Amino acid sequence: MTGHPPGPLWTGRASNPLQWLLAAVGAACVALGVELAVDNAWTSGFVPLLMAVTGCLAAGLLMVYGTVAFVHVSVTIDTEALLVRCGHVGFPRRRIELTDVASVEFLPGITPQHWGGWGYRWRPEKGTAVIVRRGEGFELTLDDGKLFTVTVDDAENAVRVIRAHLRTLAR
Numbered sequence: 704m705t706g707h708p709p710g711p712l713w714t715g716r717a718s719n720p721l722q723w724l725l726a727a728v729g730a731a732c733v734a735l736g737v738e739l740a741v742d743n744a745w746t747s748g749f750v751p752l753l754m755a756v757t758g759c760l761a762a763g764l765l766m767v768y769g770t771v772a773f774v775h776v777s778v779t780i781d782t783e784a785l786l787v788r789c790g791h792v793g794f795p796r797r798r799i800e801l802t803d804v805a806s807v808e809f810l811p812g813i814t815p816q817h818w819g820g821w822g823y824r825w826r827p828e829k830g831t832a833v834i835v836r837r838g839e840g841f842e843l844t845l846d847d848g849k850l851f852t853v854t855v856d857d858a859e860n861a862v863r864v865i866r867a868h869l870r871t872l873a874r
Contacts, residue, residue, distance in 0.1 A: 712782065713864040715855040718775035719836040722821065726774070729766025736760035773822045776835045778855045780864050785843070787833055787853055795823050797833070799843065799851060802872060806844045807865045813840045813854050841865075 736759030739752065772790035779786045785804075788796045814837045818824040824832045830842075830850030840854035841862050855861065 712868075713780040713861050714777065715857050715861055716775060716777045717835050717838070717840075717855045719773075719821065722770040722774045722835075726767050726770040729763045729770065732759050732763030732766060734763075736763060769822065773833075773835050776833050776853060776855060778853060778861065780861060780868075782868070785865070789823065789833060789835075797831075797851070799845070801865065801868050803846050804843050804865065804869060805846050806869070807862050808842045808844075809859050809862045810840050810842055810852065811838075813838065813852065818852075 736756045739759060740756045772792070772794070774790060776790075777788050777793075779788075780801075782801075784801055785799045786796065787799075788794075813832075813834065815821050815834050818826065818829070818832050818834045821834055821836075824834055826832075830852065832852035834852075834854050836854055838854055839856070839858045840852060841858045842850055842852040843865075844850055
């Protein structure tokens with residue numbers, strides 16, 4: 704891709720608004736934990752109260768982080784690498800050098816069920832994936848044989864850009 708101005712060659716994003724519902728449930732768990740801690744009307748003793756508060760807070764915070772971190776994914780492809788960022792903070796993120804990519808395939812029907820749910824996933828037989836919703840995405844085969852899959856809108860154009868870069872590298 705010689706002569707290309709600095710900046711991304713392609714950017715894409717995918718989101719899952721349904722996960723905001725799960726974040727709201729997590730926030731409700733945190734609120735319940737706070738309510739239990741403040742309104743200390745338990746007659747059973749301190750230990751059951753502590754366990755209930757800790758359980759509600761832990762479950763709520765994990766649910767909120769887990770959903771907000773993976774409510775959307777953004778993918779940027781420039782002349783050197785592919786960068787995947789999750790959530791509003793951009794973490795977790797993964798950078799894959801395009802020189803490390805052996806091939807790329809468009810996948811029209813990725814589902815969370817194939818990967819065990821939403822989020823940053825790893826399965827020994829399938830590789831690593833960032834799954835935020837059902838639908839289109841692409842799968843990279845890296846030089847070391849590992850696979851990386853991501854759900855993103857307009858994945859066909861991302862595949863075209865990566866393939867064009869791979870052809871340029873092959874020359």
